[in-house]
Amino acid sequence: MIDFSEWVSVASQMTNRSLAGSRVLVDDTAENNTYDSAENNTKNNNKNIEKFLKSSQSWGIIPTTCKKDADFDATQSLENLKNTTINAPSLSGKDAIDYAQKHMPVMQTLLSELRKKELDLQGVRIAVCLVLEPKTAVLLRELHAYGATVGVFCAPDETDQRVADQLKKEGIVVQANRSWTPAQTHEGALKLLDEIQPNIIIDDGASFARLASLERPQIAEKLIGVAEETTSGVRAFEAMQEAGQLNYPVIAVNNSALKTDFDNRHGTGETCVTTMQKILGSACFRNAKVTVVGYGPVGRGFALRIRALGANVTICDTNPVQSLRAVFDGFEAKNLECAVTSSTMIVSATGVRHTITLQHMQKMQENAILAVIGGIANEIALDEIRDFKPIVGTSQRQIQVPNGPQITLISEGDGTNYTTGGGNPIEIMDFSFAVQVSAVAYLLEHNGKNANKSNNGKNRLNAGIYQLPEASDNQIASIALEKRGYSASEANKNNGYRWDLTRFAEEESN
Structure with missing residues (x-):
């Protein structure tokens, strides 16, 4: 194996599919249909399968012995795997988008359901600032197909x-455009704002909305609202609100359970590992x-x-x-100043500027590997290394740290999985973009052209940061479960609960 x-x-x-939540064929000769734990072995007590099963638990993989139900086959040789697996990065632009669209049923089903509830995108102008790759293209296609005027901006190192x-x-x-200079990138962002004149922005890192606020305030003041994808973006909007500079409603898409629990943990967590394997070797x-x-x-x-x-x-x-949580997950928790001196690899996952300072780099071991999986500008303090200039696609x-060691920098200190790899898995982004669609629908419901007619303006969203209702996550999760052949359990609606029925009252009645 x-x-x-x-x-x-x-x-x-190769596939850009999610391994987490997938069914993986581990033994097509076994009599049992599934493996319940790492202790289960095949009839021949195959140690390789046992090892595979043990490792797969931390990756959220569902082992199976039923070939027809499997999303992946782990029983074949490495050579055969490479020869029989679709190589998504090598597809043409159209084929890559079509391939992603085939595996993104949740967002498409949600749009259909919302349309039945009178979601109307006709005349809505949406500017999207996200990593531009096949999954994002599916979101753009769908919004465009439902009648919205859609435009997208993306930085060069995040553009496919x-x-x-x-x-x-x-x-x-x-x-x-992947070949743009910084000046051209800035110009391109402003061009999109001017051309689309958006009333909704779907943003990543609050980059586009902040640009509108600072350089196109006449556009910002007319926004129905913003849907923000990331932790760092929500943090930026919170800072704007605290400074009294937030003049439109922001839906914190990142705070949705369907985003944070899946996109962040399983999407970024998974693909940053495999992208680093792609760069440095599988072992x-x-x-x-x-x-x-x-x-x-x-x-x-x-x-x-x-x-x-x-x-x-x-x-x-x-x-x-968080440090205590790490300890109870079985990890050591240390001060960064101490940890960097003994590590062969340092990986930043904070989304906070200058998490790794020049002083930290100076204390690292010779040839230590340094990477970012959070992903904001200068999460590593590379701006303090005078002769460092990022090269797109590296x-x-x-790099030589001033008064320090030579270290290996991964992906120019930018988010590893989307600059060097294929970004988060298709199925994971299906969830995230379904949440984005819900955010757009929520903004239109409360602040759109028909909002005042339906509720007399009582539920209008003022400037501020909002979270989608739990029902939104539940709707998306239910669709996702159904598409995968699962379902949530049903609660007992008549369990006899009364707030005044304590254990003491029950004991006395007995």
Whole structure:
């Protein structure tokens, strides 16, 4: 049976499908239909299968022995796996988008359901600022098909050029080019704002909405609202609100359970591991001493997975509760100043500027590997290294730290999975973009053209940060379960509960 480290690296990077939540064929000769735990073995007590099963638990993989139900086949050789698996990065722009669309039924079903409830996108102008790759293209396609005027901006290092070119052919406004200079990037962002004149922005890192607030205030003041995708973006909007500069409603998509619990932990956590394997080799985590900085959903998802691949992991987090959570997950928790000196690999997962300072880099070991899986500008203080200039498309390179060691920098210190890899898995982004669609619908329901007619303006959203109602997550999760052949359980609606019925009252009645 194929080595687990090799299998996850190839299966993830070639298909861009989610391994978490997938059914994986581990033994097509066994009599049982599924394996319940790592202790179950095949009839021949196959040690390779046992090892695969043990590792797969931390990756959220569902082992199966039923071939027709399997999403992936781990029983074949590595060579056969490579020869029989679709290679998504090699597809044309159109084929890559079509391939992603085939595996994104949740968002499409949700749009259909919302349309039945009178979601009307005709005349709505939506500017999207997200990593531009096939999954994002599916979101753009769907919004466009439902009548919205849609445009997208993306920075050069986050742009899949084949996708950008294809979307232009499909009539979607695109301001993105992988060869742009910083000045051209800025100009392109403003061009999209001017051309689309958006009343809704779907944002990543609050980048586009802040640009509108600072350089196109006449557009910002007319916004119905913003749907924000990321932790760092919500943090930026909170700072704007605190400073009295937030003049429109923001839906914190990132705070949705369907976003944080899946996109962050299983999407980013998974693909950052396999992208680093792609760059450094499938066995790169075996016996490595890895410091993960930040134990939020991204850091936790990453740490649990690399431990299953053989890494010795230390966690550094400024939050005592998160640090304690790491300890109870079986990790050591240390101060970053101490941890960097003994680590062969340091990975930042905070989304906070200058998490890794120049002083931290100066204390690192010679040839230590340094990467970011959070993903904001200068999460590593590379701006303090005078002669450092990022090169788009560089997966790794050696840099000399002033008065310090030579270290290996991954993906130019930017978010590893979307700059060098294929981004988060298709199924995971299906959930996230379904939440984005819900956010758009919520903004239109409360602040759209028909909002005042339906509720006399009573439920209008003022400037501020809002979270989607729990019912939104439940609707999306129910669709996702149904598409995968599962369902949630039903509660007993008549359980005899009364607030005044305590254990003492029950004992007396007996």
